[in-house]
Amino acid sequence: EVQLVESGGGLVQPGGSLRLSCAASGFTFSSYEMNWVRQAPGKGLEWVSYISSSGSTIYYADSVKGRFTISRDNAKNSLYLQMNSLRAEDTAVYYCARLYSGYDSFLDYWGQGTLVTVSS
Amino acid sequence: SYVLTQPPSVSVAPGQTARITCGGNNIGSKSVHWYQQKPGQAPVLVVYDDSDRPSGIPERFSGSNSGNTATLTISRVEAGDEADYYCQVWDSSSDRYVFGTGTKVTVL
Numbered sequence: 001e002v003q004l005v006e007s008g009g010g011l012v013q014p015g016g017s018l019r020l021s022c023a024a025s026g027f028t029f030s031s032y033e034m035n036w037v038r039q040a041p042g043k044g045l046e047w048v049s050y051i052s053s054s055g056s057t058i059y060y061a062d063s064v065k066g067r068f069t070i071s072r073d074n075a076k077n078s079l080y081l082q083m084n085s086l087r088a089e090d091t092a093v094y095y096c097a098r099l100y101s102g103y104d105s106f107l108d109y110w111g112q113g114t115l116v117t118v119s120s
Numbered sequence: 121s122y123v124l125t126q127p128p129s130v131s132v133a134p135g136q137t138a139r140i141t142c143g144g145n146n147i148g149s150k151s152v153h154w155y156q157q158k159p160g161q162a163p164v165l166v167v168y169d170d171s172d173r174p175s176g177i178p179e180r181f182s183g184s185n186s187g188n189t190a191t192l193t194i195s196r197v198e199a200g201d202e203a204d205y206y207c208q209v210w211d212s213s214s215d216r217y218v219f220g221t222g223t224k225v226t227v228l
Contacts, residue, residue, distance in 0.1 A: 046219065047219060050217065061216065107153075107155075111162065113162060
């Protein structure tokens with residue numbers, strides 16, 4: 001059974017940093033591209049970042065470019081999101097999601113999410 | 121940047137048909153995927169590649185895509201279909217994934 005479990009969320013002050021993790025199991029993690037998607041309270045889904053299966057190709061939403069860094073450790077079956085210079089508008093539930101196959105493909109499995117709250 | 125526009129809400133009586141549109145410039149040239157999200161839960165894929173259904177998704181869910189509009193159709197609506205629905209595409213011109221604005225489906 002495919003499982004994605006996020007962790008690392010919490011309360012952080014504006015300007016602070018946080019590192020999210022996503023532990024994957026039930027599939028060959030190193031063969032799949034992965035994404036982070038977030039959802040602010042009461043708002044819609046917003047794509048955050050993409051990483052290829054090898055980690056060689058990375059994309060970011062304009063809203064986080066230069067502040068967030070996506071990475072992965074295929075040996076540990078783990079996906080990460082390093083978030084720096086956090087702002088109030090980064091407050092959201094962050095989901096990791098598996099991309100089925102190829103850029104124009106779909107997100108077939110999602111984790112349950114981890115809540116990040118940026119507030120003083 | 122590429123924008124996907126959905127109606128904020130759709131209301132439908134049980135047993136009737138709900139149609140949720142997703143508008144985007146020449147969206148017919150892209151593969152459109154649809155997600156259902158119930159309160160407090162992660163999104164679930166209900167239609168992919170415009171009109172295909174993942175295993176476990178009822179045949180009542182179907183999709184189409186042409187011109188500037190993609191549509192998710194829910195036939196014989198049930199109370200359990202009440203949720204938020206999002207369309208999604210890959211924008212190759214900007215290397216970005218894009219989600220629609222979301223539609224809340226209310227079953228009357």
